[in-house]
Amino acid sequence: MEVKLISYVPSKPIIEALEAGGLSISPEELLKHLSFTFAISGLSRACTHQLVRHRLASYSQQSQRYVRVERLADEAVEPPSIACRPEADVFFRGFIRASEYIYNKLIGLGVPEEDARFVLPNAAPSNIIVTMTGSALYHFFGLRCCNRAQHEIRELADRMLVLCRRVEPELFRKAGPYCFQKGYCEEGPLSCGRVEEVKAKYERLGYGPDV
Ligand SMILES: Cc1cc2nc3c(=O)[nH]c(=O)nc-3n(C[C@H](O)[C@H](O)[C@H](O)COP(=O)(O)OP(=O)(O)OC[C@H]3O[C@@H](n4cnc5c(N)ncnc54)[C@H](O)[C@@H]3O)c2cc1C
Secondary structure, eight states, X not given: OEEEEEEEOOHHHHHHXXXXXXXXXXXXXXXXXXXXXXXXXXXXXXXXXXHTTOOSSEEEEOOTTTSOOOOHHHHOOOOHHHHTXXXXXXXXXXXXXXXXXXXHXXXXXXXXXXHHGGGOOTTOEEEEEEEXXXXXXXXXXXXXXXXXXXXXXXXXXXXXXXXXXXXXXXXXXXXXXXXXXXXXXXXXXXXXXXHHHHHHHHHHTTOXXXX
């Protein structure tokens, strides 16, 4: 997975405009006027499907209808839980190769890409551009940095949070999973039970010497 922050609205001109207008400058006011655009590549279709459930965002995703999928066997996204089990890894790789073979065969038989893609797996990689406001990102991080979120979208959320903290360190200091934002976990019996460890992680994430 590769995640780049390709464009954003910085807080400085917003603060100046709010000050000039004699308007209140709270973090909440600022966050709703800031927007961040990320270019994400090498994300599985399983993960982009979860991402686009977040409605308060704009998306542009690579088409499987018009763009032929190439190099599936090399670029399929393999979950670590499969990669670390040799026998599971063999099954996974075999299935991906078979999927790629049949996909190409169908296209060779004249089936259009938009229909041949029905044999592609959730592991197929995709590229997507996403734009969210600062407020929408806080909500996204609240849900997707959580240990209960699936590992791939959690990694994506962590990377996006680091990029936001690099450009707006103070505004995103309180962003992270909801247990970090609120100080407690709301998941009840479904809690990961590691709230203190999670809070310690998000106190530090992105504020290292590389920032
Ligand atoms: C751990 C986890 C497990 C999940 N499991 C499942 C699952 O099994 N099945 C499944 O289908 N989904 C599942 N989801 C997806 C989940 O149901 C949401 O679709 C997704 O997290 C987006 O959240 P959201 O709607 O709050 O965000 P957004 O769509 O970004 O919306 C943000 C907020 O804006 C408001 N809002 C947005 N649109 C509207 C609207 N039209 N009307 C009223 N208010 C609106 C709501 O307050 C909403 O919380 C899961 C998510 C997580 C994090």
